[in-house]
Amino acid sequence: MTGSHTPQPPALARAVIDRAAVERDETDLVERLRLDPAARVVVVHGDQGLIAESGSRLQFVQPADVHPDAVWAFLGRSADAAPLLLAVTGPDADAPLRAPVPAGAHWASLRAVGGDLGAGDAGLLVEAVSLGRWLVDAPFCSACGARTQLRAGGWARHCPSCGREHFPRTDPAVIVAVQSADGTRLLLGKNAMWADRNMYSTFAGFVEAGESLEQTVVREVEEESGVTVTELRYRSSQAWPYPRSLMLGFHAVALDDAAARPDGVEIVDARWFDRDELVAGLAGDTDFGLPGPASIARRLIVDWVEAAS
Numbered sequence: 001m002t003g004s005h006t007p008q009p010p011a012l013a014r015a016v017i018d019r020a021a022v023e024r025d026e027t028d029l030v031e032r033l034r035l036d037p038a039a040r041v042v043v044v045h046g047d048q049g050l051i052a053e054s055g056s057r058l059q060f061v062q063p064a065d066v067h068p069d070a071v072w073a074f075l076g077r078s079a080d081a082a083p084l085l086l087a088v089t090g091p092d093a094d095a096p097l098r099a100p101v102p103a104g105a106h107w108a109s110l111r112a113v114g115g116d117l118g119a120g121d122a123g124l125l126v127e128a129v130s131l132g133r134w135l136v137d138a139p140f141c142s143a144c145g146a147r148t149q150l151r152a153g154g155w156a157r158h159c160p161s162c163g164r165e166h167f168p169r170t171d172p173a174v175i176v177a178v179q180s181a182d183g184t185r186l187l188l189g190k191n192a193m194w195a196d197r198n199m200y201s202t203f204a205g206f207v208e209a210g211e212s213l214e215q216t217v218v219r220e221v222e223e224e225s226g227v228t229v230t231e232l233r234y235r236s237s238q239a240w241p242y243p244r245s246l247m248l249g250f251h252a253v254a255l256d257d258a259a260a261r262p263d264g265v266e267i268v269d270a271r272w273f274d275r276d277e278l279v280a281g282l283a284g285d286t287d288f289g290l291p292g293p294a295s296i297a298r299r300l301i302v303d304w305v306e307a308a309s
Contacts, residue, residue: 007303010249010296011115013238015123019076024153030072033083034063040084041066042075042124044132046091047241049125051113053104058121061097063087070096071135073154075127084124086154088132110241115293122294130241131155134168137243141166173245174216175204177300178229180257180272186304187260188290189224190269199289200271200281202297204247217250225270226261227254235303238296249296251303278305 023029033039040060043050052059063085070087078084089096095107110129114122131154138157141148146161157166178187188200205220207213214232221229229252237248254260262270273281278301281290291297 007235008299010236010238010299011294012110012122012126012240012296013236014119017076017120017123017127018078019127020074021076021155024074024155026153029153030074030085033074033085034072036083038082039063040078040082041087042084042128043070043096044086044088044125044128045093045095045107046089047109047111047129047133048107049110049113049128050097050101050105051108051117052102053106055113056116056121057118058125059102059105061099061102065097065099067094067096067098069093071132071150071154073131073135073150075124075131079120086128086132086135088128088135090136111292111294113294115295115298126239126241130170130239130244131168133241133243138166169244170239170246171244172207172213173204173240173247174207174213174220174250175202175247175296175300176217176221176229176250176252177202177297177304178221178225178227178252178254179304181254183253185257185272185274186278186301187225187227187254187257187270187272188301189262189267190271192266192268194289195268197289198287199291200269200273201291201295202300203267204297206245213248213250217252221252224263224267226259226263227270228256228259229253230255235300236296240296247296249300251300275305275308 050059066087073086075084075086087096141159143164144162148157148159151158203221203224207216231253233251235249240247260270280286
């Protein structure tokens with residue numbers, strides 16, 4: 001990369017949330033806070049949050065507005081010290097509201113609106129979706145199969161049968177923007193799942209057992225695009241609960257531009273883009289698409305484009 005610019009944090013990592021973790025040790029914390037008139041509830045249905053009419057902030061509700069079948073957890077404290085609760089149901093269940101959706105509010109997925117929300121609300125929604133998916137998807141002990149009991153304000157599960165403790169799982173994954181050897185182009189790939197959308201993105205993959213992040217970057221890029229990379233530079237990270245990833249972003253440089261080719265399985269096209277093409281793509285003025293503003297992939301692409309200015 002050339003030039004200089006002030007790096008901006010990824011869309012879902014712009015805020016520091018006060019998770020007030022010390023409070024999780026309190027017995028019956030969630031039950032007590034559900035009776036607190038100051039409590040604000042983030043409702044999540046699958047990976048969708050309730051968004052206010054403006055589209056730039058979350059729509060909080062009161063505990064009494066939530067359906068009794070929802071699963072509850074403690075998210076932390078707001079800037080004015082109000083308790084923040086999560087109420088979640090899975091995508092195949094009814095939405096967690098017993099009351100009508102507030103006027104103008106609507107359900108929207110994190111990946112669709114995370115980049116449009118203010119920093120605090122974006123951070124709160126990614127926390128809520130990440131924790132909520134674990135709460136809904138993992139109610140049973142993975143060791144003995146017994147139904148577990150929620151502990152620590154929803155941040156742990158205790159198995160009453162075998163005594164094991166379970167916690168929300170996060171899987172590390174790398175995501176990499178690869179520039180050409182001369183710094184004038186960026187290599188992007190089209191995933192097989194996006195073939196009908198003509199969308200291109202940076203290369204990504206999960207860290208395997210026994211690998212470092214740097215080893216994963218080299219392996220994933222070579223597997224998916226045929227390119228060997230060097231000059232790895234860590235950029236930043238953000239949570240991405242699809243299903244439970246922590247995306248660790250890197251920039252890298254190709255050793256041989258001509259080696260680029262898709263693997264033909266996961267990646268069906270690998271293509272070099274110059275800055276003018278990507279500027280147009282970011283503005284939506286092309287026949288190809290780029291990742292949405294909630295993704296760290298878009299942040300990596302924007303980094304590279306802005307570094308030339």
